Amino acid sequence: MKTQLELAREGIITPQMKKAAIDEGVAETLIRDGIAYGHIVLPCSPSRPNQNVVAIGRGLRTKVNASIGTSSDINSIELEIKKAKAAEEEKADTLMELSTGGDLNAIRQAVLAECNLPVGNVPLYQAFSEAAKKYRNPNKLDSEYLFELIERQLADGISFMAIHCGINRFSIERLRKQGFRYGGLVSKGGTFMVSWMEYNQKENPLYEQFDRVCALMKKYDAVLSLGNGIRAGAIHDSHDRAQMAEMIINCELAELGREMGCQMMVEGPGHVPLDEIAGNIMLEKAMSGGAPYYVLGPLPADSGAGYDHITAAIGAAHSAHHGADLICYITPAEHLALPNEQDVREGVRATRLAARIGDIAKYPERREQEKRVALARRDSAWEDHFKLLMFPEQARAIRKERTPENERTCTMCGDFCANERGYALFKDDIRGDRCRKVEAIIEE
Structure with a gap:
């Protein structure tokens, strides 16, 4: 099976490209050529033929992602299904299932069955959760099992994966030499991978065997979203050496992945003051060859807990204006608790509004x-x-x-x-x- 990227490079306009063009109100050739050049991605798992078709990238409406998932404290399949349906009802474009507690396979499969949105996840969450249960130490994770798990999740119908390929020994050393950070490490998957590397004194297998990661993603025509595991968790850490080291690697990997025929996105940047957002997006676009940018937040202040959906919406509007392609929502519960159904609704609404504001500035002709x-x-x-x-x-x-x-x-x-x-x-x-x-x- 060829990927959407490989088919686009052959000049073929697939049914998914046609549907995306209709939804966007653009020419089919714009979608095809954008995918061929790596400026647009289409997360559409062949295992879920009825899922929504969503194109993400240059020249298109800025998309909104809603994240759901259990924790070790709160884990209910019924609640996650309600949250997934709420996100879809509120017109989120994509969904990430990020559970770390309960029966992770059952939760993922239930969400995939009950939701029509393209669904993404972070495979490291399940990998380290299962290693913690099995060995009482997540650092004893078998790296071979990680690749087996990625394939199992893709086979279930996951359309895009945030995989932390850009963390390596060099980027960890930057953290040490700069005296760590004000806001510490805030990515669950990224932090556990750093811990695994330090404990085992080994290189990140996702970086070391990047071609193997891409081969799995190509097999299921899934989008590889290069995870931002060392993103800033405080505005005073924005664009520090560790974050930039990972960003440079991720942008380089985006180019390598495209050469292998894999659809690629880059993730970032976390907490970023308002005056640095435009520069951050310019750097990502310049270094990655225009790969779609999946923006987490960004939060331009650290003191808005309880209203961080508003904090993030301000950052998201600026990001959309300056070229971000997919915005991950933030809910009112951010930094405080696991989001409930109403938090999901409020988060999607605030982020959709922010994306609309950004698009009004980005595309004056669409007002x-x-x-x-x-x-x-x-x-x-x-x-x-x-x-x-x-x-x-x-x-x-x-x-x-x-x-x-x-x-x-x-x-x-x-x-x-x-x-x-x-x-x-x-x-x-x-x-x-x-x-x-x-x-x-x-x-x-």
Whole structure:
């Protein structure tokens, strides 16, 4: 079986590429050529023919990922299925199943069966969880078992994997020589891999046998997302030598993986102050040859716990504007607890809004939706207005709860409604594309 990348290089437009082009409103050749050059990826496991087709990369809408998963404290298959369905209902584009507690095979398979989104995961989580149970020491993980586990998860229908190939002995040495960090290590998979390497005094097998990783990903036409295991966990660690060492390696591996016919993404950057986000994305794009960038957060402040979905949304909007391709959501529970179903919903909503804001800046020619919202609002055309919003149900509920006396206004201004007065003054002067075309209103 050839991968989407290999087929694109042969000039073939696959059914998945056609579907992605329709969804994006772009030419099929844009999708095909983007995949051929490694600027776009299509995570679509052949084992799940009914999953949503989602293209990620240059020239496309910025996508949103929702992450779910159990922990050693809270592990319920039913809860994870509810969270997966909530993410899909809230219009996340992709899902990551990141469980570390309970029956990990059963949880993964249940989520894959109950959800239509492309699903990704981090194989190191299950590998180290099982090693901890078996040996009472995760550092005794057999590296051969790690490769067996990757294939088993791919066979189940995983469409993309965050695999920590970019951590090596050189990057660990940078941590030591710079005096460690303000925020420490915050990647579970990355930290356990560093621990394994230090305990066994061996190189990272995922780095050492990178060609083997790519061969497995190619076999199942899955996207290899190069995990950011040494990402910054505090803005004071942003772009330190350890993070940059891993980023350089990941970008180099992205190029090597593409040469082998494997679809590649790069992950980063964690906690980054607002003024460094554009530079971070520029570096990733320049060093990786334009590989899609899967952005974790980023969080531009460390002090927003409880509202970190807002902190991250600010960073995500800037990231989307400057070229990020896939944004991993952050929920209100970040840094505090395992997210529940409502946290998932709030996280997806905040991140979708951030991605929309970023895309409005990134693609000025795609602002028609915002114009139509403004026209409906100006004309007090409430039903048309609701249909055009990203969150119509929430908007309707707020208005219903606080219904005004005059149905054309809202209770914010009541009799002092600026829109009503302005419309009355200038309605006869409205012309051109400032006229609201009711027939153009569509539901998303």
